[in-house]
Amino acid sequence: xxxxxxxxxxxxGKILKAREHVSxxxxxxxxxxxxxxxxxxxxxxxxxxxxxxxxxGQEFTRDAIEGFPEVxxxxxxxxxxxxxxxxxxxxxxxxxxxxxxxxxxxxVNEFVARLDGLATEHPQQxxxxxxxxxxxxxxxxKCLLSITGMDAATLQPVAGAQGELTGLLMIRxxxxxxxxxxxxxxxxxxxxxxxxxxxxxxxxxxxNIKSNARGQIDTDHLREFCTDDVAALMLTNPSTLGVFExxxxxxxxxxHERGALxxxxxxxxxxxxxxxRPGDFGVDLxxxxxxxxxxxxxxxxGPGAGPVLVKKxxxxxxxxxxxxxxxxxxxGLDHRRPHSIGRVRAYCGNFGxxxxxxxxxxxxxxxxxxxxxxxxxxxxxxxxxxEGVFDLPYNLPSMHEVVFSDARQKKHGVNTMDIAxxxxxxxxxxxxxxxxxxxxxxxxxxxxxxxSREECDFFIEAMRSIxxxxxxxxxxxxxxxxxxxxxxxxxxxAARKPxxxxxxxxxxxx
Amino acid sequence: MRYLPKSPSERREMLEAIGVQSVNxxxxxxxxxxxxxxxxxxxxxxxxxxxxQYFQAxxxxxxxxxxxxxxxxxxxxxxxxxTDALVQRGEFLxxxxxxxxxxxxxxxxxxxxxxxxxxxxxxxxxxxxxxYDGSTALTEAVxxxxxxxxxxxxxxxxxxxxxxxxxxxxxxxxxxIQIEEIGYTESGQLDRAALKKExxxxxxxxxxxxxxxxxxxxxxxxxxxxxxxxxxxxxxxxAEAVSLGIVRPPAEADIVAMxxxxxxxxxxxxxxxxxxIATRDKFVRQMPGRLAGQTTDAQGRRGFVLTLATREQHxxxxxxxxxxxxxxxxxxxVATIHLSLLGKEGLxxxxxxxxxxxxxxxAQLEKIPGVRRVFRGPSFNEFVLEFPxxxxxxxxDLLREKIIGPFALGTHYPELTKRALVCxxxxxxRAEMERLAAAIGKILERPV
Numbered sequence: 001x002x003x004x005x006x007x008x009x010x011x012x013g014k015i016l017k018a019r020e021h022v023s024x025x026x027x028x029x030x031x032x033x034x035x036x037x038x039x040x041x042x043x044x045x046x047x048x049x050x051x052x053x054x055x056x057g058q059e060f061t062r063d064a065i066e067g068f069p070e071v072x073x074x075x076x077x078x079x080x081x082x083x084x085x086x087x088x089x090x091x092x093x094x095x096x097x098x099x100x101x102x103x104x105x106x107x108v109n110e111f112v113a114r115l116d117g118l119a120t121e122h123p124q125q126x127x128x129x130x131x132x133x134x135x136x137x138x139x140x141x142k143c144l145l146s147i148t149g150m151d152a153a154t155l156q157p158v159a160g161a162q163g164e165l166t167g168l169l170m171i172r173x174x175x176x177x178x179x180x181x182x183x184x185x186x187x188x189x190x191x192x193x194x195x196x197x198x199x200x201x202x203x204x205x206x207x208n209i210k211s212n213a214r215g216q217i218d219t220d221h222l223r224e225f226c227t228d229d230v231a232a233l234m235l236t237n238p239s240t241l242g243v244f245e246x247x248x249x250x251x252x253x254x255x256h257e258r259g260a261l262x263x264x265x266x267x268x269x270x271x272x273x274x275x276x277r278p279g280d281f282g283v284d285l286x287x288x289x290x291x292x293x294x295x296x297x298x299x300x301x302g303p304g305a306g307p308v309l310v311k312k313x314x315x316x317x318x319x320x321x322x323x324x325x326x327x328x329x330x331x332g333l334d335h336r337r338p339h340s341i342g343r344v345r346a347y348c349g350n351f352g353x354x355x356x357x358x359x360x361x362x363x364x365x366x367x368x369x370x371x372x373x374x375x376x377x378x379x380x381x382x383x384x385x386x387e388g389v390f391d392l393p394y395n396l397p398s399m400h401e402v403v404f405s406d407a408r409q410k411k412h413g414v415n416t417m418d419i420a421x422x423x424x425x426x427x428x429x430x431x432x433x434x435x436x437x438x439x440x441x442x443x444x445x446x447x448x449x450x451x452s453r454e455e456c457d458f459f460i461e462a463m464r465s466i467x468x469x470x471x472x473x474x475x476x477x478x479x480x481x482x483x484x485x486x487x488x489x490x491x492x493x494a495a496r497k498p499x500x501x502x503x504x505x506x507x508x509x510x
Numbered sequence: 511m512r513y514l515p516k517s518p519s520e521r522r523e524m525l526e527a528i529g530v531q532s533v534n535x536x537x538x539x540x541x542x543x544x545x546x547x548x549x550x551x552x553x554x555x556x557x558x559x560x561x562x563q564y565f566q567a568x569x570x571x572x573x574x575x576x577x578x579x580x581x582x583x584x585x586x587x588x589x590x591x592x593t594d595a596l597v598q599r600g601e602f603l604x605x606x607x608x609x610x611x612x613x614x615x616x617x618x619x620x621x622x623x624x625x626x627x628x629x630x631x632x633x634x635x636x637x638x639x640x641x642y643d644g645s646t647a648l649t650e651a652v653x654x655x656x657x658x659x660x661x662x663x664x665x666x667x668x669x670x671x672x673x674x675x676x677x678x679x680x681x682x683x684x685x686x687i688q689i690e691e692i693g694y695t696e697s698g699q700l701d702r703a704a705l706k707k708e709x710x711x712x713x714x715x716x717x718x719x720x721x722x723x724x725x726x727x728x729x730x731x732x733x734x735x736x737x738x739x740x741x742x743x744x745x746x747x748x749a750e751a752v753s754l755g756i757v758r759p760p761a762e763a764d765i766v767a768m769x770x771x772x773x774x775x776x777x778x779x780x781x782x783x784x785x786x787i788a789t790r791d792k793f794v795r796q797m798p799g800r801l802a803g804q805t806t807d808a809q810g811r812r813g814f815v816l817t818l819a820t821r822e823q824h825x826x827x828x829x830x831x832x833x834x835x836x837x838x839x840x841x842x843x844v845a846t847i848h849l850s851l852l853g854k855e856g857l858x859x860x861x862x863x864x865x866x867x868x869x870x871x872x873a874q875l876e877k878i879p880g881v882r883r884v885f886r887g888p889s890f891n892e893f894v895l896e897f898p899x900x901x902x903x904x905x906x907d908l909l910r911e912k913i914i915g916p917f918a919l920g921t922h923y924p925e926l927t928k929r930a931l932v933c934x935x936x937x938x939x940r941a942e943m944e945r946l947a948a949a950i951g952k953i954l955e956r957p958v
Contacts, residue, residue, distance in 0.1 A: 029623050029850050039851035040590050045863050046940040047870035052756045055865055056888045060727050062758045065630050068854040073592060076850050080620070084601035087608075087616035091600025104513055105604050108558045113778075114594070117569025122580045123780035125573055125914050126905070132571030133779040146551045158642045158781060159836040161823070165681075172684065197823035197833035203684025206828045244539040274550050275537055281544045291836065299597075299840025300617035301607040301800065302640070303782035319680075342680035346583065346645035346673040347780025355565070362564060365555035367511050369546075373533045374514055374521070380536055381524045397539040421612070430610050435824075452515035453524055484612040487807035491611075494805035494817040498794065500636050501626040 024485050026082040029069045030502050039073040067504050086485055087300070088429045094455050098401045098432035098444025099192070099240055101270045101292035103375075106363065109295070109356035118355065123347035127332045134331035137323045137348060140358040141307075144288060147361075147368070148266075149279025150309035154318045156349040160267060161194040163287025163306025164234070166319060168202035169341040170285060170310065171232050171261050173317040177339065182231040182260070188217060190240045190436040195265060204231060211438055215241045215394040219250050226258045236265040237278070240436040240444070241394050242379065242401035244271070252282025261285065269293040270448065271376060271400035274369025285310040294357035305353040319344050374449035375400045378456055382447055385460040389467045393439050400448070406441035414470040414477045416441045421488065422469070422480035426462035511555070577942045578914040581892045581933025582723070583644065583671050583749045584780070585772045588860065588937060593774050593847045602843060607800075607836075611815040617839065618814035621802040624846045631754045632768065633761030634788035639800040639816075640842040641785030641834065644769025645677040648717070648747045650798045650832055651767040651787055652678055655715035655743045656687060657796050657831070658764075663688045663712045665742075667700045669722035671749055672922035678717075692716075698726035698885025698894065702736065710740040719747035720760065724885050724919075724931065725868075725892030727757060734762035752935075753890045755861025765789045774848025775841055784841035795821060798832030863936040864891035867943070871934045874947040880954055884929055892933045894919065894926075897950075899958055901930045907953045913946055 052061045071079070088095070095102035113119060121133050141153045157163040168185065175181045185204045187195050188211055196206040209225055212218035216239065226233075233255055238244045245251060252262045264278050264286035270293045272278070278286050290296050291304035298304075310318070320340045321333035333348070364371060376399050383392070383402040391407035406416040420430030420443070432444035447456060469477050481487070516524075525533060537545065556564065578586065597603065601616060608614030608621075621639045628637035641647040648671075652664050664682075666675060668691050675691075682689055690709055693701045700718055710716075716737045720728040730746060737744040743764035748754070751772040760766050771783040787797060794801075795818065803817035823830040852860065868891040876883055880898035895916070897904055905915035920927035934943060 026619075028619070028626075029846075030626065033853075036855075038853040038856050039592070040588070040853070040856050042588060042856070042859055042863060042936060045866055047866050047943075049862070050866045050869050052862060052865060055869060056727070056757070056890075059731075060758050060888050061756055062754075064854055064858065065754075067630050068627070068857070069850050070853045070855070071850060073851065076847065077592060077596065079850070080596045080602075080847055081599065083616035083619050084596075084599045085616065086614075086619070087601040087605045088610075088613040089601045090604040095606060097606055100606055102604075102606055106513060108561055110598060110603070112562060112565035114776075115565055115569045117572045117574040118565065119776040119778050120574075120586075121572050121779040122578055122584055122586075122777045122914070124580050124582055124584070124917060125578065126909065128909060129573035129576060129914065130779070132568035135571065136565075136568050143552055158646075159834070161833040161835050162642065162646075165833060169680065169684070192835075193823035193825070193827045193830070194833050194835050196828035197826075197830040200828050201681060201685065201833055246539055246541065248544070249541065272540075274546065276540050276544045276546055281541075289836075297603045297840070298606045298836075299603055300605050300614070300620075300843065301839030302837040303642075303840060304836035342683070343645075343673060343676040344680055345677060345781075346643060346671070350781040351779040352776075352782050359561050359565065361552065362556045362561055363513065363558075364511065365552045366549035367555050368550060368552070370511055370514060373536075374516060376536045377521065377524055377528075377533060380528050384528045397536070399536075399539070420610070424610070424613050429606070429613060449514055453520045455515075456524075481612050485615060486612060486811050486813040487809060489611050489807050489813045489815050490805045491815050491817065494803040494815050495820075498801070498817060499804035500622075500794070500801055500817075501629045502622065 023082045023085065026079060028502050029071060029079055030067060032071050032075055032079065033069045035070055037070045037072050039071055039076045093427060094447060094451050094459055095429040096431045096445045096447050096459065097429065098446040099267060101446060101448055103295055103448040104450040105295055105297040106360060109359040112359055113352050113355050131331055133351065134323055136355055136358055138325055138331055140354055141323060143358065143361045144307060144309060147273055148286065148309045149277030151312040152315040152318060153307055153309045155307045155354050156319045156345055157306040157308060158345055158350045159304040160287060160289040160306040161198055162344055163308050164194055164198035164265065165201055166308045166344050167263050167285050167287055168198055168204065170314050170317040171263065172202055173339065173341050174314055175231055183229040185231055186225055186233040188235065190438050191234065191236055192265065192267060195234045214396060215239060215243060215438065216245055217251055219247050219254065222251060223254050226254055226260060228258065230258065230260045232261040232263045234263045234265055236267055238268045238271045238399045241403050242398045243396045244399055248281045267292060268400060271372065273372045275372050285314055290353055290357040295360040296353045296356040303350050303353050305350045305357065317341055371449045378447040378449065378451055381456055382445060382460060386463055389464055390443065401444060401446035403439055404443040405439050406443060409467065409470040410441060412470050412474045414474050416443050418477045418480065419443065419466050422466045422477045423462060424481035425483045428459055428462055573914060576912045576914050579916045579932050579934065579946060580914055582917040582931055584777050585750055585935055586777060586937050587752060587772050587935055589774045589776065590851050592851060593844055596847050597840060597844055603840065608816060611813065615813060618802050620843050620846050622804065622814050624842045625802060627846060627849050628786050628788050631759065632766045632788045633759030634766055635791040636794050637786055637788035638797055639802055640837040640839060641787055641799055642838060643781060643783045643785045644747065644749050644767065645674040647767035647785030647787050648674045649678045649681045651745045651765040652715060652717060654765055654796050654798065655745055658793055659714040659741065659743060661712055661714040662686055663690060663709065664715050664717055665690050665692050665705060665709055665713050666717040667692050667722065669694045669698065669700060669724055670717060670719040670747055671723050674747060697887035698724040699728055699887045705736060710742060713742040715743040715745045717745045719749060721750055721753055721890045724894050725889040726885050726887035730760050731762050750890060752861055752864060755857035756865060757890060770845045773845035775844055782838055782841055784838040784845055794818065796831060797821065799834050799837060860936055867934045867936065867938055868893060871932060871943040874943055875932065878947060878951045878954060891935055892931055895930050895932060897928050897930060898954060900928060904950060904953055908949055911949045913949060
């Protein structure tokens with residue numbers, strides 16, 4: 001291995017940049033491997049050993065796994081610790097990714113999820129010895145129903161997208177029971193990509209409806225589109241612009257008159273918890289993203305949980321099993337549900353995620369409202385301080401997030417992605433770029449309640465400073481980031497000639 | 511509230527800066543009649559020690575102190591404290607999906623390593639960044655086979671995990687995919703004679719699991735030949751991934767759908783786990799889920815990015831290969847660290863220990879009068895026994911001995927009442943296997 005060093009100019013002459021430090025040049029685990037090393041030992045076998053090829057037959061056994069790592073414990077520790085330092089994280093600072101709700105992930109939740117007697121439990125063990133797990137699920141259901149104003153829940157879906165699919169399958173099963181499953185599902189053009197993708201798996205066609213000039217559902221347009229073929233509208237509320245649908249009652253009424261249902265994508269529930277309940281404003285069913293609103297860690301892309309909450313009339317269609325409390329006070333799993341849509345995942349879903357979400361809710365209690373208020377306060381504070389610096393395409397009251405556009409900076413050749421990358425140099429994770437699709441050059445900022453006033457001020461300062469740079473030194477912004485271990489990566493080359501695994505003979509370039 | 515970093519006066523000052531009197535003004539876009547007046551009906555806020563107490567109390571209501579012989583898709587295996595210490599680093603735990611590659615090279619590099627490990631294990635050419643779990647991975651593999659072949663029938667072995675098949679049915683119901691279930695022989699393997707020619711000719715895939723739900727290995731090379739001869743794919747599910755330490759990889763399969771829970775992930779009452787889809791290079795554009803790929807920056811330094819995203823929902827919307835967005839990245843990392851520690855020799859030794867222990871347990875249990883081994887095909891760490899009476903009754907008695915008995919197959923297979931699926935792993939002490947055999951012996955001696 002060679003550690004190529006780059007010389008850069010500095011006030012004290014030419015120096016080697018910090019990124020050439022050994023911890024910044026970590027190779028792949030496979031490249032550290034040497035025969036005979038290992039990082040984990042097993043207790044000795046306490047029964048007679050067997051010969052695999054005799055026990056299974058030669059045709060069912062394999063030789064040693066080609067290229068598999070052979071490294072010691074300290075090398076594993078160093079390798080992954082070094083990799084970790086190449087990441088940004090909520091524990092390091094503000095992560096203003098709009099629509100993603102990157103809030104603090106309480107450490108006590110990690111502790112309780114690992115308790116002996118919870119982490120150790122097998123999903124098929126009898127209910128007699130699972131009362132603790134079942135009660136956790138039951139208690140969480142009760143809390144989520146309280147927060148949303150709905151009547152019944154399933155905790156089985158393991159992601160928002162799977163929650164959407166589960167909800168759509170329930171809509172179909174319900175409408176089928178009424179005689180006609182119908183054909184299409186309406187989706188606003190501001191929606192997340194998972195919405196239309198889920199609709200297709202549920203066997204429906206997608207019909208996109210345009211937002212009006214205010215970025216809201218055009219109710220006249222909706223009325224026109226809402227034919228007898230429409231099964232449901234999937235609505236994110238507040239919308240991906242961070243704006244509450246003011247005509248929500250009318251929207252629900254239009255759908256219900258036509259026998260269609262109102263599905264709410266709860267991705268933005270962090271703007272509503274404790275302030276208003278979807279069950280009160282006409283929503284028939286919805287999902288929550290526990291890895292957003294309810295603080296379970298994103299872990300670099302997952303796991304999540306996407307519980308679905310429904311009104312009473314949809315309860316028969318919930319996935320099996322359903323967590324129930326019996327007359328004797330004991331908890332159990334009800335599998336005998338003839339109208340159920342079936343199962344969307346093995347077992348009871350992401351129990352470890354569900355448990356963390358309950359720990360989060362227990363920490364706040366009714367005080368969840370304060371978290372919501374602070375989230376909305378932060379986003380409005382940032383908006384106020386950046387208005388006039390960045391273009392605000394929809395001048396509507398912001399809730400938990402605010403969407404600017406790069407229209408002003410574009411004049412200097414600087415776009416939303418450039419500004420986002422430059423934010424990295426200021427120590428912030430970029431905001432969400434280029435979404436929602438209805439805003440060209442979107443800059444979607446969601447601070448969450450986890451940011452102090454000081455952190456918000458730092459962010460505002462960084463954004464203002466980048467806006468100034470876009471005018472005075474656009475090249476600096478366009479070539480950012482400058483402070484990271486590596487520069488902007490060639491994504492086109494990555495897709496044109498995909499290298500998706502390490503191979504011994506190639507070794508990889510350095 | 512300890513999680514909220516603002517003082518009352520800071521809140522007031524921020525409201526002033528915004529130009530409003532009270533925070534309620536920020537919620538005026540919500541129609542008045544829908545605004546909550548009363549506090550949420552939730553239990554009062556708890557301090558950290560109280561939260562710990564609540565969960566410790568729940569843990570005490572579960573199976574602490576019991577020995578379990580359950581497998582059936584979820585396995586108790588060794589885990590290192592090193593893995594847990596590393597994944598609890600905030601830089602991994604509290605980071606987002608690595609869309610901003612320059613600021614997420616740690617996660618991306620680890621995903622690339624995960625993809626590589628999964629290829630090495632399965633004998634496939636490309637693996638994705640993770641699926642939700644084994645059940646949804648198998649389902650997505652079937653949808654993928656349908657896209658590749660343009661055929662709409664799938665032949666699914668009844669020896670595939672029943673809950674996986676249930677998930678597949680739920681997904682397939684509205685996609686005009688016809689599922690034909692194929693039975694098993696006395697060996698516990700797929701009944702090849704039951705594969706009808708006319709079905710095969712319409713089939714997108716033959717779907718098996720190996721080791722299957724009965725713990726028996728399928729004859730994958732032969733099944734691949736049958737499938738390929740009629741233009742179908744072979745989709746192979748794996749629920750017990752530790753088997754790959756010693757068992758021949760499913761290299762002949764066209765798509766492998768695996769549950770990675772066995773790689774250092776605790777049972778945690780059903781999740782989170784990590785699903786895997788691995789396949790041949792030529793099918794990569796039909797794969798669901800995220801992929802990390804190698805590339806370079808302007809100065810030629812190696813780096814990793816999420817790539818081939820034109821398959822995914824955030825780009826393709828209703829034309830995407832799947833609706834998956836959030837996956838199980840943190841548990842793919844657990845598996846990556848765990849396998850790095852265990853290494854080439856460790857994984858092989860672990861697999862061999864499972865095999866040896868299962869053989870030992872089997873011999874002990876077969877000695878009990880009236881107990882008989884059912885399927886004779888080659889098995890890894892699970893095997894099926896027939897009891898002279900209902901497994902549920904035996905298990906009720908075992909619970910009194912603080913033993914969680916084997917899985918009662920009658921739950922999912924009406925023809926297999928009195929059959930029990932026993933699982934032992936390297937974590938099952940010999941003394942506990944002997945205790946199980948003695949306990950069952952005693953139970954069966956007693957009159958019903």
